[in-house]
Each structure stands twice: as structure tokens, then as C-alpha cells.
Amino acid sequence: MVTSKKMPPRRQRILAFLQESYSDKGIPPTVRDIQRACEISSTSVVDYNLEKLREAGYINRRQDVARGIEILDQEGEPISNAPRVQILGLIAAGTPIPAWSVEGSEASQEFDTVEISPELLRQHGKLFALRVNGTSMIDALIDDGDVVIIKPSSVANNGEMVVAWLKEEEETTLKKFYAEGSQVRLQPANSTMEPIYSPAENVEVHGKVVSVIRNLG
Numbered sequence: 228m229v230t231s232k233k234m235p236p237r238r239q240r241i242l243a244f245l246q247e248s249y250s251d252k253g254i255p256p257t258v259r260d261i262q263r264a265c266e267i268s269s270t271s272v273v274d275y276n277l278e279k280l281r282e283a284g285y286i287n288r289r290q291d292v293a294r295g296i297e298i299l300d301q302e303g304e305p306i307s308n309a310p311r312v313q314i315l316g317l318i319a320a321g322t323p324i325p326a327w328s329v330e331g332s333e334a335s336q337e338f339d340t341v342e343i344s345p346e347l348l349r350q351h352g353k354l355f356a357l358r359v360n361g362t363s364m365i366d367a368l369i370d371d372g373d374v375v376i377i378k379p380s381s382v383a384n385n386g387e388m389v390v391a392w393l394k395e396e397e398e399t400t401l402k403k404f405y406a407e408g409s410q411v412r413l414q415p416a417n418s419t420m421e422p423i424y425s426p427a428e429n430v431e432v433h434g435k436v437v438s439v440i441r442n443l444g
Contacts, residue, residue: 233241234283238276240265242285249306252345255296281423310348311340314356314374318390320415321361321419323398323423341374351378357390358399363415364401366389372442375401377434388436394429404432 234242244264246254256264261273277296279346284303289295297305317324341356348354359373367388369375375388383389383404391413392399402413402423411430413423 235276237265237267238279241267241273241276241402242280245296246287249298254345255294255298257294276320310345311342312376314339314341314358316357317360318357318375318399318401319361320359320363320365320369320371320401323393323396323400323419324360325398341376343376343438343440347376347438354378354437355434358442359401361401363417363420365417367403367416368441369401369416369436369439370442374440374442375436376438376440378437379433380435381432383432383435389432390434390436392433393423393425394430394431401436409421 241261244261245255248254248260258270258273258277261267261268261277265273267273277286277288281288284299287297287299287305289297289389300306302351343354354376356374356376359369359371359375364370377390380389385405387404389402389404390399391402391404391411398414400423402415403416405412408428409427411425411427412431413425415422
């Protein structure tokens with residue numbers, strides 16, 4: 228948002244600080260954060276200027292939360308600064324399907340993206356997302372149409388939910404991983420479905436699930 232030249236200097240500093248904090252941290256500052264950063268004498272002065280910014284359509288304030296300042300765009304809608312990751316296609320939670328299938332996916336022409344929390348990105352680093360096709364993980368609260376957030380990894384511990392690539396079949400699937408001697412068990416979380424058993428050398432782990440975004444539509 229472009230700051231109005233007619234805005235008093237103090238108010239310009241407050242708005243600039245709001246934008247900077249939101250850009251750097253993904254969350255708005257508190258009133259006391261603004262007071263300290265902008266060297267304002269009291270929180271009541273900050274409140275006064277925030278109210279003027281609200282009246283001018285630059286921000287919205289939610290009184291029910293501690294960091295309830297929302298920066299608005301030109302249409303008056305809250306600006307989201309949450310990091311986004313790409314949805315690379317469909318992952319089978321059922322019968323394995325070839326690679327990252329994009330048949331019938333919104334990502335077939337252009338990668339879709341999904342918002343994640345800044346904390347998730349700080350904790351895990353590089354991430355990508357896949358849309359779930361099937362119900363084999365439903366007992367783990369992952370249903371058809373949900374989006375799983377994946378941390379790239381070539382190794383997994385027993386019981387972790389992974390993106391597994393079956394080399395000979397050239398297929399990929401979403402299952403819980405169990406190394407059992409010379410074979411790997413890819414276990415669904417659905418009591419009506421049987422596990423997949425495969426020679427260990429035939430299974431590659433391509434990533435581990437670190438979060439799930441439910442499809443509530």
C-alpha cells in the first residue's frame with residue numbers, strides 16, 4: 228500500500244512499521260511494539276493513530292486478539308503475508324498412482340499454492356505440497372481432497388507418514404513407513420485396506436508429511 232503524502236509523519240511511521248513487521252515476521256506488532264519502535268510517548272497515542280488509520284481504510288483492528296491489526300489492500304481486504312508452498316500435483320492415498328499425477332488437478336496448467344504458517348517454514352525449511360487422492364489415510368485424519376505439506380527427505384523412521392516411490396511399478400503413494408528386514412511395509416490408516424509389501428530396494432522415500440490442510444468444502 229502507498230502511504231498518503233497528506234498523512235501526518237507520526238502516522239506514516241506507524242503504518243510503515245506495521246508493513247515492515249508484517250513483511251518480515253508474518254504477524255502484526257502489538258501496540259507496545261509500535262510505541263517502542265516509533266518512539267511514541269504512550270499507548271493511548273498509538274491507539275489514537277491506529278484508529279485514524281482504520282478510519283482511512285489502511286487497517287482493520289480486531290479487539291478480541293492481542294495482535295489484531297490487519298493491513299488492508301486497495302479493495303479493503305486483509306493482506307495475507309503467510310508463506311506459500313506449491314501444490315505439485317496429486318498423491319495417492321489408496322492404490323498407488325504414477326509419479327506426481329496432475330490429471331484432474333488444478334496444478335495441471337500452473338502450480339497452485341497453499342498458505343502455511345511461518346513457524347512451519349522456520350522449523351522445516353524447504354517444503355512442498357500434494358493434494359490427496361483417496362481415503363487410505365482417513366484414520367489418520369487425512370481425507371480425499373486434503374493437502375499434505377511435505378518435507379523432502381530420503382529417509383524415514385518407522386511409523387512416519389511418507390511419500391513413497393515404488394521404483395519397479397513407477398508409482399507413488401502416501402502411507403506410513405515400516406522397514407521390516409529385507410522388505411518395507413507401507414501401511415494405510417484405513418481398517419478396510421491392506422498394506423503394501425515391497426522389497427526394501429524397490430522403495431524410495433521422497434518426503435515426510437509435516438502438516439495437513441483439511442478440505443472443508
